[in-house]
Amino acid sequence: MTIRVLRPFIESLRAGMIGWNRFWFMPASPNLLGIMRILVGAMLVYTHGVWSLALRTFFADEGVLPREYARLLYADSPGLWTHFDWIQSPWTMGTAHALAIVAMLLFTIGLWTRVTATLSLLFAISYAHRASGALFGLDQILGFLTLYLAIGPSGAAFSFDQWLRNKQAKRQAEAPSAMANIARRLMQVHLCVVYLFAGMAKLQGGSWWNGEAIWGAIASADYQTWDLTWMARWMWLVNLITLVALAWEFSYPFLIWNRHARLYYLALAVMIHLGIGLFMGMMTFGTIMIIANMAFLPPDLRMAGEGKEDSRAERDGELPNPYAIQMDRASAKRELAGND
Amino acid sequence: MNETKSVSSDRSDLPWSRTQRRLATCLIAFHLAAVIFAPLSMDGAFESLFRPFRFLRAYATVLYLDHGYRFFAPDPGPTHTIRFERVVADGTLISGRLPDRQATQPRLLYHRWFMLGESLATEVANTMASFAEYSTNQQQLLEDIAELHRLGRSREAIPLRAMYNANRLDYERRWQMTLALSKALKEHLAGRYPSETIRIFSRRQLIPRPYDIVSGKPLTHLDYVQEIELTDPQATLDAAKPEEIASPGGPAR
Numbered sequence: 001m002t003i004r005v006l007r008p009f010i011e012s013l014r015a016g017m018i019g020w021n022r023f024w025f026m027p028a029s030p031n032l033l034g035i036m037r038i039l040v041g042a043m044l045v046y047t048h049g050v051w052s053l054a055l056r057t058f059f060a061d062e063g064v065l066p067r068e069y070a071r072l073l074y075a076d077s078p079g080l081w082t083h084f085d086w087i088q089s090p091w092t093m094g095t096a097h098a099l100a101i102v103a104m105l106l107f108t109i110g111l112w113t114r115v116t117a118t119l120s121l122l123f124a125i126s127y128a129h130r131a132s133g134a135l136f137g138l139d140q141i142l143g144f145l146t147l148y149l150a151i152g153p154s155g156a157a158f159s160f161d162q163w164l165r166n167k168q169a170k171r172q173a174e175a176p177s178a179m180a181n182i183a184r185r186l187m188q189v190h191l192c193v194v195y196l197f198a199g200m201a202k203l204q205g206g207s208w209w210n211g212e213a214i215w216g217a218i219a220s221a222d223y224q225t226w227d228l229t230w231m232a233r234w235m236w237l238v239n240l241i242t243l244v245a246l247a248w249e250f251s252y253p254f255l256i257w258n259r260h261a262r263l264y265y266l267a268l269a270v271m272i273h274l275g276i277g278l279f280m281g282m283m284t285f286g287t288i289m290i291i292a293n294m295a296f297l298p299p300d301l302r303m304a305g306e307g308k309e310d311s312r313a314e315r316d317g318e319l320p321n322p323y324a325i326q327m328d329r330a331s332a333k334r335e336l337a338g339n340d
Numbered sequence: 341m342n343e344t345k346s347v348s349s350d351r352s353d354l355p356w357s358r359t360q361r362r363l364a365t366c367l368i369a370f371h372l373a374a375v376i377f378a379p380l381s382m383d384g385a386f387e388s389l390f391r392p393f394r395f396l397r398a399y400a401t402v403l404y405l406d407h408g409y410r411f412f413a414p415d416p417g418p419t420h421t422i423r424f425e426r427v428v429a430d431g432t433l434i435s436g437r438l439p440d441r442q443a444t445q446p447r448l449l450y451h452r453w454f455m456l457g458e459s460l461a462t463e464v465a466n467t468m469a470s471f472a473e474y475s476t477n478q479q480q481l482l483e484d485i486a487e488l489h490r491l492g493r494s495r496e497a498i499p500l501r502a503m504y505n506a507n508r509l510d511y512e513r514r515w516q517m518t519l520a521l522s523k524a525l526k527e528h529l530a531g532r533y534p535s536e537t538i539r540i541f542s543r544r545q546l547i548p549r550p551y552d553i554v555s556g557k558p559l560t561h562l563d564y565v566q567e568i569e570l571t572d573p574q575a576t577l578d579a580a581k582p583e584e585i586a587s588p589g590g591p592a593r
Contacts, residue, residue, distance in 0.1 A: 064524050064525050066520045116540075144405060
């Protein structure tokens with residue numbers, strides 16, 4: 001009797017487990033990761049290249065950011081580390097900086113990607129830990145994208161590694177893998193967490209409720225790169241943009257998973273982040289957010305509807321691959337019966 | 341026969357064994373817990389609930405994942421940069437801005453300096469604003485502790501003493517952060533620009549009302565600027581500090 005009552009719950013639990021397994025472990029093409037590696041790598045090279053212009057100003061003990069500041073900032077959390085604790089002379093700091101940029105360049109082109117991805121990640125984190133006080137959203141997003149590209153096989157496509165392997169083995173394409181899917185899924189979920197908390201934090205602000213938040217952004221003399229203050233005469237437009245931006249950000253974590261809504265959400269993401277980049281002078285931040293949104297593109301980069309054989313799974317981003325088969329009712333039943 | 345084949349093909353539906361998938365599931369769940377924990381527990385939120393899960397914060401810190409993601413929130417408000425005035429040997433007064441809209445290039449470097457100005461202003465403003473609150477809270481705790489002692493309920497005063505000491509540690513940490521950042525900036529500017537005297541200001545740029553702009557007032561009007569002098573950060577902080585609170589007769593123990 002008890003088992004009968006519990007059966008629906010047990011079955012839904014098992015169905016959830018099947019869904020979880022398919023969500024995370026279904027093999028996916030590494031193509032998307034390969035493209036994202038190039039873009040994220042280029043951004044790493046650029047951002048760390050810019051640090052070169054003021055390396056000692058921001059990273060040396062005699063600079064504007066005392067090490068004590070970061071230590072006190074992270075006082076309640078062990079785990080702060082940086083290689084700048086051990087290097088201070090101009091020569092060693094310059095050498096380490098050059099090594100970091102070389103590692104990031106190699107990561108970008110996809111040479112020895114496993115090693116250079118890990119090195120790029122470690123350097124990016126280390127710089128961020130040392131430069132606490134001069135960072136912004138760009139560094140946060142760049143950090144997690146690099147992490148997931150280091151976890152996944154980002155060097156398996158559009159890379160020198162792939163070119164060298166193909167040359168030796170005469171292979172044309174890398175097989176889909178579960179790790180490629182896990183890396184992509186982690187990016188997607190993490191991005192949803194970012195938008196969820198960014199949206200919730202905005203709900204605490206009065207200007208997001210009275211519709212004037214966007215005015216605060218466009219009328220900021222320190223951010224402004226393009227004069228949009230003519231909108232003061234068109235406040236209904238400011239209200240509308242504020243409402244659309246808030247609604248988009250708040251609903252993104254929930255509706256981006258719907259394949260019908262996805263295209264619209266991604267298009268809005270591009271417009272909003274491009275707007276932040278162009279009008280507020282934060283092109284690096286706007287660009288990295290657009291790159292992060294690419295995680296929701298199909299992993300093989302084929303658009304939906306391209307090829308009539310595309311299954312629903314493919315349209316959702318999965319690929320035809322040696323493992324992927326349609327989960328029909330019979331196989332689902334067998335899994336429910338305890339196969340997984 | 342067919343049934344056996346199907347079951348077999350189900351197993352090959354996913355590339356990893358069940359054990360591998362379970363292990364990966366644990367790792368993914370742990371990682372995502374840390375990703376969500378970081379913004380949820382910012383600024384000591386859910387302190388009592390999350391205390392046993394502090395290891396997640398350490399993990400997030402190691403991987404630089406401990407962020408609040410509060411972009412342009414709660415409101416896009418005033419911005420903060422740094423201004424300095426220096427008098428050179430021939431008596432000329434030179435004023436400078438960090439970042440300088442024209443001189444600080446590329447834009448990413450401008451943003452690095454901009455964020456430094458924001459961090460400095462946030463620390464100074466928070467520290468100064470917290471003086472009054474800190475003083476009131478600590479005074480209340482002292483009175484409660486004294487009352488409990490008077491009533492012979494000394495054991496109940498123990499958590500209050502712990503709270504008093506934790507507040508003091510947090511306050512001192514904030515004070516030190518503000519001072520460290522201000523002093524480093526002052527020393528850096530003094531070293532970079534040899535001058536007879538140098539004065540440093542945290543410059544706050546306010547957001548104008550739309551009708552001000554419609555009436556023709558420019559964004560850069562001085563009405564929208566407020567400054568706090570940080571030439572001697574210790575003196576600036578000391579000036580805003582309340583009178584020293586007397587020791588509660590044991591809280592430090």
